[in-house]
Amino acid sequence: xxxxxxxxxxxxxxxxxxxxxxxxxxxxxxxxxxxxxxxxxxxxxxxxxxxxxxxxxxxxxxxxxxxxxxxxxxxxxxxxxxxxxxxxxxxxxxxxxxxxxxxxxxxxxxxxxxxxxxxxxxx
Numbered sequence: 001x002x003x004x005x006x007x008x009x010x011x012x013x014x015x016x017x018x019x020x021x022x023x024x025x026x027x028x029x030x031x032x033x034x035x036x037x038x039x040x041x042x043x044x045x046x047x048x049x050x051x052x053x054x055x056x057x058x059x060x061x062x063x064x065x066x067x068x069x070x071x072x073x074x075x076x077x078x079x080x081x082x083x084x085x086x087x088x089x090x091x092x093x094x095x096x097x098x099x100x101x102x103x104x105x106x107x108x109x110x111x112x113x114x115x116x117x118x119x120x121x122x123x
Contacts, residue, residue: 049087056090059097064117074117078109 053075060071075093079086082105092106102110 049090052094053086053090056093059093060114064114066117070117074110074113077113078106081109081112082106 056075057068057071060066060074061068064071064074066074075086075089079089082089084106089106092100092103093110096102
């Protein structure tokens with residue numbers, strides 16, 4: 001995470017600086033503010049999606065049964081085989097608790113992945 005750097009005290013006041021120096025300083029500050037706002041929005045989205053992914057991991061852990069890391073790997077595997085974002089796979093799996101049907105490609109890949117987990121456990 002970035003930290004704001006505190007500018008050193010200028011030896012001249014803002015009014016005494018040249019207009020080009022003021023514009024350049026304002027542009028740099030504006031760029032930093034925009035970058036920080038973007039990062040803040042991304043972190044907010046990540047935190048919001050993390051909860052649903054953790055819920056889906058818990059569901060997989062109950063279905064398999066397996067560790068949290070193995071459940072994560074399984075969800076990533078399903079996501080990659082379906083070419084669907086992990087967040088969307090997790091949302092679809094969690095939605096089944098509200099009587100929503102699991103999309104066919106996700107259901108197919110999830111069944112295959114769960115079979116592989118069970119086969120590995122038996123071996």
